[in-house]
Amino acid sequence: xxxxxxxxxxxxxxxxxxxxxxxxxxxxxxxxxxxxxxxxxxxxxxxxxxxxxxxxxxxxxxxxxxxxxxxxxxxxxxxxxxxxxxxxxxxxxxxxxxxxxxxxxxxxxxxxxxxxxxxxxxxxxxxxxxxxxxxxxxxxxxxxxxxxxxxxxxxxxxxxxxxxxxxxxxxxxxxxxxxxxxxxxxxxxxxxxxxxxxxxxxxxxxxxxxxxxxxxxxxxxxxxxxxxxxxxxxxxxxxxxxxxxxxxxxxxxxxxxxxxxxxxxxxxxxxxxxxxxxxxxxxxxxxxxxxxxxxxxxxxxxxxxxxxxxxxxxxxxxxxxxxxxxxxxxxxxxxxxxxxxxxxxxxxxxxxxxxxxxxxxxxxxxxx
DNA sequence: AAGTCGGGGTA
DNA sequence: TACCCAGACTT
Numbered sequence: 001x002x003x004x005x006x007x008x009x010x011x012x013x014x015x016x017x018x019x020x021x022x023x024x025x026x027x028x029x030x031x032x033x034x035x036x037x038x039x040x041x042x043x044x045x046x047x048x049x050x051x052x053x054x055x056x057x058x059x060x061x062x063x064x065x066x067x068x069x070x071x072x073x074x075x076x077x078x079x080x081x082x083x084x085x086x087x088x089x090x091x092x093x094x095x096x097x098x099x100x101x102x103x104x105x106x107x108x109x110x111x112x113x114x115x116x117x118x119x120x121x122x123x124x125x126x127x128x129x130x131x132x133x134x135x136x137x138x139x140x141x142x143x144x145x146x147x148x149x150x151x152x153x154x155x156x157x158x159x160x161x162x163x164x165x166x167x168x169x170x171x172x173x174x175x176x177x178x179x180x181x182x183x184x185x186x187x188x189x190x191x192x193x194x195x196x197x198x199x200x201x202x203x204x205x206x207x208x209x210x211x212x213x214x215x216x217x218x219x220x221x222x223x224x225x226x227x228x229x230x231x232x233x234x235x236x237x238x239x240x241x242x243x244x245x246x247x248x249x250x251x252x253x254x255x256x257x258x259x260x261x262x263x264x265x266x267x268x269x270x271x272x273x274x275x276x277x278x279x280x281x282x283x284x285x286x287x288x289x290x291x292x293x294x295x296x297x298x299x300x301x302x303x304x305x306x307x308x309x310x311x312x313x314x315x316x317x318x319x320x321x322x323x324x325x326x327x328x329x330x331x332x333x334x335x336x337x338x339x340x341x342x343x344x345x346x347x348x349x350x351x352x353x354x355x356x357x358x359x360x361x362x363x364x365x366x367x368x
Numbered sequence: 369a370a371g372t373c374g375g376g377g378t379a
Numbered sequence: 380t381a382c383c384c385a386g387a388c389t390t
Contacts, residue, residue: 048386049385050384050386052373052374052384054377055384090375092374093373098387126387126388127387128386131386134385146385148385168370169369171386192385195385196385204382204383205379205383234381234382264373265373266374315372316371316373317372317373357375
């Protein structure tokens with residue numbers, strides 16, 4: 001039984017397509033910091049940073065990260081807190097915790113050399129099908145598919161593939177397509193060419209087909225259907241959570257901060273003491289906050305005033321944060337025990353810790 | 369297969 | 380607003 005993909009590849013000039021794509025990429029590619037050499041470690045770092053993140057956003061983070069952690073050994077031996085600080089603001093923080101964990105494994109098991117084997121790469125934390133293929137093809141010149149969102153969009157148009165790209169299994173279909181198309185001699189340029197084309201020409205909306213170097217190969221353009229592809233179903237459920245947060249000072253003006261749990265949302269980042277508002281409560285917000293501080297920290301706090309409100313949107317969640325100022329007197333605070341994940345610190349020390357963007361915006365408003 | 373996990377740029 | 384971005388992991 002002939003598949004749809006096989007049918008559409010039948011009259012497809014693969015060699016000419018490779019040459020048109022690769023020639024264009026070599027001619028038009030952007031100058032990017034991770035393209036300066038083929039150090040597998042740097043390629044790896046860049047690929048992890050680029051997951052669900054735009055190139056322009058990544059550039060300064062990449063430069064700073066490589067400056068601080070220039071080698072496998074440097075990252076393997078770094079404190080997690082320093083590593084998270086270098087990732088602060090980039091989002092998806094489990095990426096960098098997985099990266100450091102995997103780098104430690106490479107240092108121990110492979111003598112600090114990034115594996116060039118698909119199975120060994122797949123065992124590393126945070127290295128999925130895309131990142132594995134990107135490292136193999138870009139750093140080692142091995143013809144493996146590296147299918148990301150760009151590649152699925154580009155190839156869905158070129159090959160008229162109408163499968164839903166939001167489905168997990170569809171990626172395998174595109175990997176098979178790439179295996180048919182990829183240049184065995186220049187897999188790095190081929191894979192990067194597909195992604196660069198998706199970023200610069202074959203964009204999600206209003207693709208620049210008149211400028212496209214592979215226009216003559218594109219089945220969707222031939223039919224005028226480029227705007228109908230790719231097929232992607234969307235689902236979005238964003239619930240809103242109301243949060244009370246407290247800037248709590250003690251007699252010396254130090255501020256209470258705590259470290260978030262090691263799993264889940266914003267794992268291992270720091271935050272101000274806070275709790276989720278119970279709606280329909282008889283207590284008002286300030287009463288709930290005072291009660292919460294007594295229950296969790298055994299602190300008798302005085303809420304002074306409302307400081308600011310902040311709305312922070314995640315992909316699937318919205319935080320409405322109401323921030324208050326408060327203080328705790330020495331007599332009430334004297335029994336408080338500083339712990340490594342919960343302590344009073346002077347503001348200058350607080351600012352050295354890694355915070356989510358939402359809390360960093362609050363801290364930025366605090367004067368002295 | 370569906371849900372979780374950030375943040376910012378763009379139309 | 381509603382996508383979308385050089386995805387991976389958990390359930």
